[in-house]
Amino acid sequence: MRSIRRHLLLGAAVAITAIFAALAAILYVSVRTWLVAEFDRGLVAQAESLKAATEFHHGKVRIDFDGQQPAQFVGGPNAQYFELWEAGRVVARSPSLSSRDLPVTAPPPGRSEFRFDGLPDGAGGREIATTFELRRDPEDGEESATPGPLRASLTLVVARNTAQLSLALMQLKWLLVAACGAALLIGLALLAWIIRRGLAPVDAIAMRIAGVGRASLSDRLELSQVPRELLPIVERLNEMLSRLESAFNRERAFTADVAHELRTPLAGLETSLEVCASRMRRPEEYQKVVGQCLGVTRSMHVMVDSLLVLARADAGSLAVSSKSFGLEALVEESWQSFAQRAARRNLRFVPTGALAGQICTDREKLRQVLHNLFDNAVSYADDGGQIELSASATDEAISMTFSNTGSRLTQDEADRACERFWRGDAARTETGAHCGLGLSIVRELVALMRGQIRVRSSLGGQFVVEITLPVARREIRVPSPGNPEFTHHSEGAEAVDARL
């Protein structure tokens, strides 16, 4: 698993090591350059003094030490070496060389070259090779009459053992490695501590999160103790908890409602049958109880079906199909099952507007929507009242407005009418057949068909449900119920759709 702590530590370790290594390398190179330059200055001084001591003597080049060879050129542990070449011939060499040669490459005239090289005794050394021209100097007392060349091109090589330099550099190198290593170890330990301290709030929050929701979902993480960097996470978490809590509460309320709505009719059935069976009764009494129980069983049946529809809608398993069909025929078909009930209560049904023509949406779901809305209207309209359905259509959408007179709900109540199991007082006292799911199913189905629903009501006035559905509409025609052409036409449109 990815660990922030390990990640930080590893990254910091690599970064610190790289920085220390670079610093050490820069330091080493600078010191080395400086030491070598110092070393070279010594070599140059030596070479200059040798050059100054070089002269013509009786037409020959020689190095004049005024009779005494300097001690460093004789031998010993800190011996220095020189060799003077003239045209490929050794003119003079230090006794420390004991007739061996220094490796030599002659630089261009007037130039000096430094290089590290092995000394004849096998030790490491550094040499300077310089090519210069020696002229016969008249003030030297050397007569110009003396035979021999007037000038000579000479190469002087001066070398020195670098053991001390190497030792110093070696010491420097180890010192740097040791210092960097120690600093690195201390730095990492410090870093580990800092990281642990820095991440402590994360551990603390993890602990608190682990405790949240065990007893109840209403627990929230205290924001005041949370570091700013973790604030967004904790805030999101709190929001998520709130959403979870309200979802759970909704679920719990729904389950309680379902329990209530199933238990009450069950209690009615049970008590009714129990009381009935407690003694012998007349046949008409049995008949009455059986009839009542049957009615309750049927309404329970309707409710269980409604619950299933809602459960499927919640689970997202209600597929929406799309098919072209005639809206007017569907309205007529849906109204048929309520016509008798409406007639008993002297209700008039008035469809108006653009009902004719073909629309393309989920016919079965729209049928259920119409069914539930008609059921409501027929149940709650005032006796002798009116139920209206007016439709208007554009190319993309169809709007249907269902209204009935004699509303028994205020606007506040109407706003809640689509909630599950919500029932107005009238629905509870008078019918008993309504479990308060009809409008919530309508809302779910309309949402599934990507439509919109609005409920308006004024007490004693109109109860209005407006539904807007996006549909592919083929024909818009003036309503002409009973027009034989209409049927014919819609069949034609159906055929066209089938081809499409």
Next chain:
Amino acid sequence: MRVLLVEDFQLLRESLSQGLREAGYAVDAAADGEEGLWYAQSNPYDVLILDLMLPKLDGLSLLRKLREKNAQTHVLILTARDAPDDRVRGLDLGADDYLVKPFVFAELLARVRALVRRKYQVKAPVIRVADLEVDTSARLVRRAGRNIDLSPREYVFLEFLAARAETVVTRSDIWDHLYDFNSETDSNVVEVFIAHLRKKIEEPGRPRLIHTRRGHGYVLGERG
């Protein structure tokens, strides 16, 4: 014993009323909270059977209003809500018992009987008056060890007198507790019923148990 039933579900209301009446109780039934409150305030019911989810006025509000008026009716909450919170709230508001739907009717009757015993502060299920025994749990009446066969209505009538043994029970007490709003209003009914009951529990040669206090009412006891 007079029971008020407040229940909005028609089938349950009707069948419960019928069952309780057949068990001898006088029953008034209300379909919503407001009606229920009106009934409860206008009569001294022995037991109120109360649903919680009611139209117009919910059961708990009804209970609160009733208890604010210091009504002594014993209340049995009858509801489909079984969450512990609901029970606690109901009992805290002054309910005496709680029964969750669906229920067995026999259990409801037993709980109603228990509430009636509490109301008349009778702990023992058997009330004894002289050699008369009224077994309120089995609803049996014995005199001198011999079973007396009574209809549920007669039994409740006798139990009401027995619960107040040796004290005067006025005719209006009897009206308030043994008749519901649907009963005949003929005041003669009580006399006829008492005479009927006497015939069943009093035999010739044995001391009378039901005494009439003219102008006051009736006393069940050894002494008149």
